[in-house]
Amino acid sequence: MGRIVVDVMLKPEILDPQGQAVRGALPRLGLTDFTDVRQGKRFVLSVDGEVTPEHLARAREAAETLLSNPVIEDVVDVHELVHDEPEQAPLTGEGAR
Amino acid sequence: MGRIVVDVMLKPEILDPQGQAVRGALPRLGLTDFTDVRQGKRFVLSVDGEVTPEHLARAREAAETLLSNPVIEDVVDVHELVHDEPEQAPLTGEGAR
Amino acid sequence: MSTLDTVAHAGQTPDLDQPWADLGLKEDEYARIREILGRRPTIAELAMYSVMWSEHCSYKSSKVHLRRFGDLPQTTPLGDTLAGIGENAGVIDVGQGWAVTFKVESHNHPSYVEPYQGAATGVGGIVRDIMAMGARPVAVMDPLRFGAIDHPDTARVLPGVVKGIGGYGNSLGLPNVGGEIVFDECYQGNPLVNALCVGTLRHEDLHLAKASGAGNKVVLFGAKTGGDGIGGVSVLASETFDEGGPTKRPAVQVGDPFAEKVLIECCLELYRAGVVEGIQDLGGAGLSCATSELASAGDGGMSVELDRVPLRDSTLRAEEILMSESQERMMAVVAPDQVDAFMAITDRWDVEATVLGEVTGTGRLVITWHGETIVDVPPRSVAHDGPVYDRPMARPQWLDAVQADSSASLPRPGTDELGQVVLDLLASPNLCDKSWVTDQYDRYVLGNTRQAMPADAGLVRIDERTGLGIAVSTDCNGRFGRLDPYAGAQLALSESYRNVATTGALPLAVTDCLNFGSPEDPEVMWQFERAVAGLFDACLELGIPVTGGNVSFYNQTGDVAIHPTPVVGVLGVIEDVAKGVGAGFAHDGQVVLALGRTRDELDGGEWAHALHGHLGGVPPQVDLAAEKALADFFVAAVRAGVLTSSHDVSDGGLAITLAESALRHGVGASLDLTPVCERDGVDLTTALLSESVARAVVTVADEQSLATVVNLAAEHGVPVARVGTTGGSTLKVKGALELEVDAMRLAHTATMRSYFAS
């Protein structure tokens, strides 16, 4: 089974209340480094077998038509999920990338 | 300004209503390749200056404590947003990655 | 670095070519600006005038007609209004020291572009209007119009709009207590998203939007300012002097209901603390509007340091900041010695507040940018003395033909077909059960909702101690408006008034949202004038004022305008909300009474529309005297406590009123309409389907109550007929139909789900 990742973010000029809320909460955890936070969506699409260029093309089509709202969002990335990405393996401790 | 991406996905065993809805809608657009869809969250954290290992460590801390709820979610990736990623540049046409 | 277009610079470059046309100004409007200023405007001034003189902000096409509403006596049946047309929202006295403010507004076009955010920010905007009066918002309503139910674009627009209204209103903690959902092809491409908000206040809490008292501080508080809603100004960008060009400006505004909820609580605390001299919300035209209106309504002078405005996007230029329509912002006028107290409260709520400037005695609105003057204008010329057009009007050519094409040409169903007709009507888009929508709205929050959908009117307690309450309804049948805009507006008022009255509340005041096509089309302008005249005459006759409202023009695609859709909201008061009566048969064995007179009036009604796709003829006869008599009867009967239920007759006629009454609690009835037919000279089909005004169905529990009701009806001149008894699992109308309540429910509830539940 292959997987394709589609990343969608609000356009930079659009207000992101969710990101703002996170931005406001971080200092309360003592995390003061972050000057801005934006929250977007990440979709993982599965296909049978290997990911082909056609799959990617169709994922792009889905990204532009269904997964994002072009009025307020940008599709910022569509790519195959490769196995050395730590996908779905929870990140723990120091060793994690 | 440096940026760090945090990707959070619902744990595989949790049913994902939003992903299911997308999964159901794709065939109506003639997109029949996708056997499963999961929707997660993508955060982009900004820092002043270059991203340092300390920034990444703090982003990981934020990811584990605030940005995800370990009961239902996994932090699947924390990484610096590098400039050759097509970040924030809308994807268009064939040439797009 | 770019050159700043200062007032001084404008003086030195009188002949600079300016993009007034691209900003929507007419040549003579631009000339007038030059005349007012005695020089060419700066870019910032041009931006302000263009947006404030737009149709949306200046009401330039509608003003000559709307002025009439100001001629109505500014009194309700309970006394003088506390604030009327011209304020952010009208305020009326409802007794016991309480006042209520309410207003309906449109957010039509934004909701077509981006249904969720458009509708959400529509709710946000009207709520801020209500807050700006010093009131606590207590309820919202949402009159909606969409294209055909089966059109693919309706599948895009409706769910988004509903989610947006719910997403914003629910997050604010405001119960949604009513609205409308109407489908008609004429709204394809021009859906109507109107939003109404009601607020309550003590008389002494009334606040007005004016900046008085030289030396008082002008404070901007709430969200940061971004580039929202300044698409028009991109025109300026290309004309001005920046290198590199600006970053993109958002095409739609995104709402942050959380920020607004905090703003509501923060404002109420500011009012309680007595630290606000004047207050204005920021809506259309943003700071341009707030500064010029505050100054114009007050002492007339204000100075503002625009560079102090907290920004979300640091690339914004001065004129963009002036025009930005970023949401969730307010502007207050605060005495200098109260500023610290003010800031302590905004801090407590984590609301950002910034002193931008102060009230002056100069009579000028002066705005600086890093010390340089970029605006120096008489504020009245921006806010109140915009252009006024008396646009040409023409009675539509097609109207005679349409009026001649009455529904008499349609095959009236025989008595044996009526059962199926009722089922078909119950399932039809405009009459079907709307709970798929209304279940997405919180109707319980605040704990004061006595009645919400599917009631005739929302019924809300406003004083926990005494039970004082209000009833609100919004209505409009755009098809009637198309057949006769004068009558259409009156019928909208008639129905809304009746819906309020059936609860037992005394109707007090009107707000309206006039949704029309292009004012540049003389036929549309004629429709508009007729609708305003109709509403004016009807309010005069009913003795209630119009306290506020909104006009939405340009709802058309190409040459084709929507039906004239003057949505009318009526607000009423009830001394003890616990006595309010709801719709629906609740118990077996009660007497059913039909009130009012039925005429043969099927033109423009739901039967002709839903089952025959026909629209022609003339709408039902307006009978405001009968409407008033019915309302007075209800107030008396509800006060006497003799009604166990009441439901008005409107869309779909008596058949639908009876069916809905049975569906409400699952209690059937056995009825015989012979008394109605004989008295009014109509056949059974007409009795069931006609949409004559001033009618309702009520139930009483016993003979004694019956006698009281009959007496009260006689006293008020309301025709009353005993038509049957409640009970059983079917709705039976002798000689016409017998339908299982369960079968009716199936038909009634399937429609919305089949189109929208995915």
Next chain:
Amino acid sequence: MKIGVVTFPGSLDDHDARRAVDLCGGEAVALWHRDADLRGVDAVVIPGGFSYGDYLRAGAISRFAPVMTEVVRGAEAGMPVLGICNGFQILCESHLLPGAMIQNDHRTFVCRDQRLRVESTSTAWTGDFEDGEEITIVLKNQDGQFVADADTLDRLEGEGRVVFRYLGANPNGSYRDIAGISNARGNVVGLMPHPEHCVEEGYGPSLDGRRFFTSVLQEMVSA
């Protein structure tokens, strides 16, 4: 008996919860999210609403409010705590209760009069109910789907900590129809439906909400 009701930015039903406490014979005390101070109350209600807009995850940000440190401390010492809707979400995010809430399975906000079965009367907030009693309580939420892993669910069931279950069609996809749960000790209860909207004749579908508050008042007297 003093019952504190916490107000966060974005809390909506705080006023209603205070009204309910007062109507049922308690004394409501308003608590403020920023203050690490419970003002001497005997019990706490975390009310419904959309604290911090429910952005990120419902309840996620409120968990870090100063008042919550005190609530957690009190709860661990046995003080009765009731989380209603958003309050339930906050209690889960604070780890006072297990599991989590995700979006309703139908992805829409739902407001309805919900039938529930009372599955446990041995908590601080349900002593006045009968075991197995069926009640009607207003339900209104967007993120009301209770989820937890199978072990946690089994443990909750085994220990009698499922306090309320939805009757009829499951309104939001909650696992095993769970509408409310308690901690092991029974002093902390969270549920999605809104008892504070069911305490006054004519302003809600029932009066079944009253007994949440009378239960805890009773409990505190006997404690």
